[in-house]
Amino acid sequence: MKNIKKILAVFFSAVILVGILAGCGSKATTETKKDQAAKSSIEEIKQRGKIKIGVFSDKPPFGFVDANGKNQGFDVFIAKRFAKDLLGDESKVEFVLVEAASRVEFLQANKVDLILANFTVTDERKQKVDFANPYMKVALGVVSPNGAPITSVDQLKGKKLIVNKGTTAETFFTKNHPDIELLKYDQNTEAFEALKDKRGVALAHDNTLLFAWARENTGYSVGVASLGSLDTIAPAVKKGDAELLNWVNTELEALGKENFIHKAYDATLKPAYGESIDPETVVVEGGKVK
Amino acid sequence: MQNLGINVLFEGTTLQRLFEGLMMTAGIAFISIIIGSFLGIGMGLLRTSKSGIVQFICRFYLEVFRIIPILVWLFIVYFGVTNALDIHLDGEIVAVIVFSLWGAAEMGDIVRGALESLPKHQIESGKAIGLSFWGLYRYVLIPQAVRRMLPGAINLSTRMVKTTSLVVMIGVIDVIKVGQQIIERSVIKVPTASFWVYGLIFILYFIICYPLSKLSKKLEAKWEN
Numbered sequence: 253m254k255n256i257k258k259i260l261a262v263f264f265s266a267v268i269l270v271g272i273l274a275g276c277g278s279k280a281t282t283e284t285k286k287d288q289a290a291k292s293s294i295e296e297i298k299q300r301g302k303i304k305i306g307v308f309s310d311k312p313p314f315g316f317v318d319a320n321g322k323n324q325g326f327d328v329f330i331a332k333r334f335a336k337d338l339l340g341d342e343s344k345v346e347f348v349l350v351e352a353a354s355r356v357e358f359l360q361a362n363k364v365d366l367i368l369a370n371f372t373v374t375d376e377r378k379q380k381v382d383f384a385n386p387y388m389k390v391a392l393g394v395v396s397p398n399g400a401p402i403t404s405v406d407q408l409k410g411k412k413l414i415v416n417k418g419t420t421a422e423t424f425f426t427k428n429h430p431d432i433e434l435l436k437y438d439q440n441t442e443a444f445e446a447l448k449d450k451r452g453v454a455l456a457h458d459n460t461l462l463f464a465w466a467r468e469n470t471g472y473s474v475g476v477a478s479l480g481s482l483d484t485i486a487p488a489v490k491k492g493d494a495e496l497l498n499w500v501n502t503e504l505e506a507l508g509k510e511n512f513i514h515k516a517y518d519a520t521l522k523p524a525y526g527e528s529i530d531p532e533t534v535v536v537e538g539g540k541v542k
Numbered sequence: 543m544q545n546l547g548i549n550v551l552f553e554g555t556t557l558q559r560l561f562e563g564l565m566m567t568a569g570i571a572f573i574s575i576i577i578g579s580f581l582g583i584g585m586g587l588l589r590t591s592k593s594g595i596v597q598f599i600c601r602f603y604l605e606v607f608r609i610i611p612i613l614v615w616l617f618i619v620y621f622g623v624t625n626a627l628d629i630h631l632d633g634e635i636v637a638v639i640v641f642s643l644w645g646a647a648e649m650g651d652i653v654r655g656a657l658e659s660l661p662k663h664q665i666e667s668g669k670a671i672g673l674s675f676w677g678l679y680r681y682v683l684i685p686q687a688v689r690r691m692l693p694g695a696i697n698l699s700t701r702m703v704k705t706t707s708l709v710v711m712i713g714v715i716d717v718i719k720v721g722q723q724i725i726e727r728s729v730i731k732v733p734t735a736s737f738w739v740y741g742l743i744f745i746l747y748f749i750i751c752y753p754l755s756k757l758s759k760k761l762e763a764k765w766e767n
Binding site: 267309310311312316317318320321348349350351354355357360361362363390419438440441444445465468469521524 | 553554555556558559617620621622624625630681709711712713719722723724725726727729730731733736
C-alpha cells in the first residue's frame, strides 16, 4: 500500500511538473498576444508581414492545389491581389487550407485573418462571422445523370439526394424539402464519387461548381440550374474585426474600377465553365450586386 | 498512347507531396503511439490500485475518451482550448496531443486487463520470495503482462494510424487530403484518377501498418519460449 502511494506521488508530481512547464509557455504567449490585441488587426498583419487567408485545397476552379503543390483558383487569384495591395507583394500571403464544415471555427479561433473559400453569405453565418461585400453570386443547382435526369425538385420526393455537410444545399433542403432523403458527405470528392456510384439519384451543390463538373464529366448535366434564392459569396473576417472588414470593402470597390474580378474570372473560371456561361451570372464587381 | 490514369501520380511534385502527406500521417501516429504507450502503462498500473478515488478518476478518463468521438476532441482542443487559453497551437501539435491522450486511455485499459488476467499466485509467489513492490512488477508481472497485451496494443496502434485521417478537419494535410487534392484537380481530365490515387494510398497505409503486425507476430513467437 505504501508503495502504491509512492508511485502515485511520483506520477502526480510528473503531471504537475508538465502542467507548470506548459503554464509558463502559455503565459509567455499570452503576453505577446495581448500586446498585439492592443494594436489594430491590420497593424498586426503588417507586423507579421503575412496575411493568413483560408482557402480551399480541393475545390477547383475556386481553390485547389496544382500538380506542383501550388495553390490556384479564383479565390486564390483574388487573395494574392489582396496581399499585394495590403503588404506590397503577392507572395506575402499564407494560405491556410480549410474544410467547408470548419470555416467559421477557423475565423473564430484566430487561425486565419480572412476566409476566401467560396463562402456563401447566410443569415446564420452572419451571426458568427462578419462578411464583406460580395465578389460572386451563386444559386443552388442539381446535377443528375443524363440517363435519369432530374429537372425539377418535385422529382426528388422519396429519393436520395446527395449533399455536402455544412453547405447551403444541406440547409436549403433540410428546411424547405424535408420529404427528400439526404445523403450527406464531408468531402466533395466523396459526394461526387457517391453520385457516380449511383448511391443517390442526384447531387445538389452551388450551381457554379456543378457547371464546371458537368462540363467535364460527360453523361451528367445540371438539370436544375438555379434553385432557391440567389446567394452571394463574400470574403469573411472574424466577428467584430471592423478594420479589416472596411479595408476589404474599400479594396473591392477599387478593384471594381479596373474590372479585376472579371480578370480573375477569365484567368481561372472561364477555362472551367467554357464560353457558354455568361460571366455576369457569376461575377460581382465592386462589391455591389446589380 | 491513351492518357493512362496512372500518369496523374507522376505529374509535377505529386509523388513528393503524397510522400510528405504520408510522413505527416505516420509521424502523428507513431509519436502518439509512443507517448500514449508510456502514459498508458502508467494508467494501467494506476488502474490496479485499490484506492476508490484513483479507480474512479482513471475510469472517468477512459470513458470520456471512449465516448466522445476523436473528431470532437480535435475540434475542442484546436478551436476551443487554444482560444480559451489564448495560445496558438499548430494542428499537428493538437493532433499529437489528442491522439496521445486517446492512446493513453485505451492503452491503460489494455495494460490493466493484462495485469488483472495474471493468476493471483504469481503475485503471491513473488511476495513469498521477498520481492519488493518494484521487483514484483519488474521481474514477474510486467514481463508476463506485456506478452498478453501485445495483440491489443498492436490493434490499437493500427487503429490510431487509420484514425489520423480525421486531422484534415483541423487543417493538417495528411496523405488522404493530398490524395483528394490530386483527384479533384485531375478528375476532370482523368476520370480514373481516384482509382489510382486511392490505390496508391491503400498501398501506403499497408506499408505503415503491415510492419506493426509483423512485429507483433515476431515478438509473440520470441516470447513463446
